[in-house]
Amino acid sequence: MLSRLDIHDLAPLGDGIHRAGRERIYVERTLPGDVVEAQIQKPSGGIVRANAVRIIESSPHRVKAPCPHYDVCGGCTLQHASEEFYRAWKVESVRTALSRQNLEPAIWRDPIFLPEGKRRRATFAAFKKKNVVTLGYFRRRSHNVTDISACLIADPAVMEMRKKLAGALTPILSDGKPADIFIQMVGTQFDLAITGAVGRKDRPDLTVYEAAAELAHTLGIARVSWRSKDYNEAEVLVEVQPFIARFGILDVPLPPLAFLQPTKAGEDALTAAVMAALPERGTFADLFSGCGTFSGAMLARGPVDAFDSVDPAVRALDKAKGPHPLRAERRDLGRQPLDADETKRFDAIVFDPPRAGAEEQAKALAASAVPRLVGVSCNPVTFARDARLLVEGGYKLDSVQVVDQFTWSHHVELVAAFSR
Ligand SMILES: C[S@@+](CC[C@H](N)C(=O)[O-])C[C@H]1O[C@@H](n2cnc3c(N)ncnc32)[C@H](O)[C@@H]1O
Numbered sequence: 138m139l140s141r142l143d144i145h146d147l148a149p150l151g152d153g154i155h156r157a158g159r160e161r162i163y164v165e166r167t168l169p170g171d172v173v174e175a176q177i178q179k180p181s182g183g184i185v186r187a188n189a190v191r192i193i194e195s196s197p198h199r200v201k202a203p204c205p206h207y208d209v210c211g212g213c214t215l216q217h218a219s220e221e222f223y224r225a226w227k228v229e230s231v232r233t234a235l236s237r238q239n240l241e242p243a244i245w246r247d248p249i250f251l252p253e254g255k256r257r258r259a260t261f262a263a264f265k266k267k268n269v270v271t272l273g274y275f276r277r278r279s280h281n282v283t284d285i286s287a288c289l290i291a292d293p294a295v296m297e298m299r300k301k302l303a304g305a306l307t308p309i310l311s312d313g314k315p316a317d318i319f320i321q322m323v324g325t326q327f328d329l330a331i332t333g334a335v336g337r338k339d340r341p342d343l344t345v346y347e348a349a350a351e352l353a354h355t356l357g358i359a360r361v362s363w364r365s366k367d368y369n370e371a372e373v374l375v376e377v378q379p380f381i382a383r384f385g386i387l388d389v390p391l392p393p394l395a396f397l398q399p400t401k402a403g404e405d406a407l408t409a410a411v412m413a414a415l416p417e418r419g420t421f422a423d424l425f426s427g428c429g430t431f432s433g434a435m436l437a438r439g440p441v442d443a444f445d446s447v448d449p450a451v452r453a454l455d456k457a458k459g460p461h462p463l464r465a466e467r468r469d470l471g472r473q474p475l476d477a478d479e480t481k482r483f484d485a486i487v488f489d490p491p492r493a494g495a496e497e498q499a500k501a502l503a504a505s506a507v508p509r510l511v512g513v514s515c516n517p518v519t520f521a522r523d524a525r526l527l528v529e530g531g532y533k534l535d536s537v538q539v540v541d542q543f544t545w546s547h548h549v550e551l552v553a554a555f556s557r
Pocket residue numbers: 396397398425426427428429430431444445446447450468469470471472489490491515
């Protein structure tokens with residue numbers, strides 16, 4: 138049975154919300170002001186969802202989604218919102234998260250919205266059937282792979298590479314078994330990592346090694362790696378040349394599947410905001426450093442201690458340091474945060490945790506005497522929780538800047554400066 142639902146609000150993941158008393162129904166791809174005819178689903182995990190089948194009245198914020206694949210692709214959740222609404226909503230989501238923790242920065246810096254079409258990393262779902270490889274994205278509400286010829290958020294060079302790859306992957310992938318193909322681009326270099334079954338026995342054999350070498354040489358890919366499943370360390374099948382990223386004064390040879398900011402412009406904007414919040418000279422720590430996105434820039438101002446839990450990232454940074462005063466340490470900052478004593482020698486500390494935030498590390502920093510802290514976050518809710526701990530420990534929240542490099546998604550980033 139279909140129901141008529143008014144959409145009142147937008148949830149943090151970008152779904153429209155219909156409210157009736159205490160009841161909430163989440164309707165994806167709708168906006169406040171929409172009135173829709175929708176099929177209500179059975180509740181799952183206490184959450185009620187509905188699929189809109191028709192828009193009865195259109196929200197004043199609604200626009201025609203620019204992507205031709207918008208209706209079938211499971212990506213971009215907010216392409217149907219006007220730019221004005223979308224931008225205001227992103228900034229508001231950060232404000233709301235902060236105000237729920239009773240936080241208000243002394244300064245709101247102007248938000249930065251970066252253009253679409255610049256994503257330099259993408260994971261495509263691959264499926265080989267009867268010797269034909271489909272390489273695309275998952276369809277909305279489905280586990281089927283759809284062959285997407287255009288993607289407005291990805292860099293056109295990444296999409297061009299995807300097109301060439303489908304045929305070249307045929308001798309590598311196992312028939313009838315899904316795999317993920319991760320493409321990462323730095324400058325004009327490409328890195329490729331396959332996760333899933335390859336070859337006749339689901340792991341690399343001679344044919345796979347030969348086809349990977351052929352693919353790398355003919356398509357100009359620096360390296361091809363493989364791992365059987367997520368979270369395993371990838372094994373290099375072929376490396377034509379080192380895959381190198383320049384961070385500040387460092388050239389870092391990136392390991393397979395290295396974390397990188399999704400766009401170069403985003404990396405630059407975040408780095409500029411971090412550097413603006415740091416003193417001109419000093420001794421620094423870079424917590425959750427990855428391969429050194431910020432460490433490389435910070436090194437130009439003084440010695441840096443970098444910490445991350447991922448061994449290949451730490452090894453890459455250590456290898457890149459050359460004569461510079463950089464120390465890279467593998468450390469799980471959730472289990473073993475830097476304590477007040479260890480932080481004494483730093484003039485400033487940068488922390489850029491994953492979405493789960495840095496609760497344990499924030500508790501330890503709250504008890505430290507470090508004069509300046511800079512937080513970078515891709516999750517305003519966990520950031521606000523951690524910022525609350527710092528403020529309760531005596532820090533002042535000096536500024537917050539919203540940086541949006543995840544165009545048309547609900548994701549948003551921020552850089553915040555604290556002092557004591
Ligand atoms: C958002 S990324 C930031 C990386 C880096 N700052 C950059 O901009 O490229 C978060 C980083 O935290 C690391 N990480 C995740 N959990 C961790 C933990 N418990 N302890 C230390 N590092 C962790 C990840 O390996 C990843 O490099």
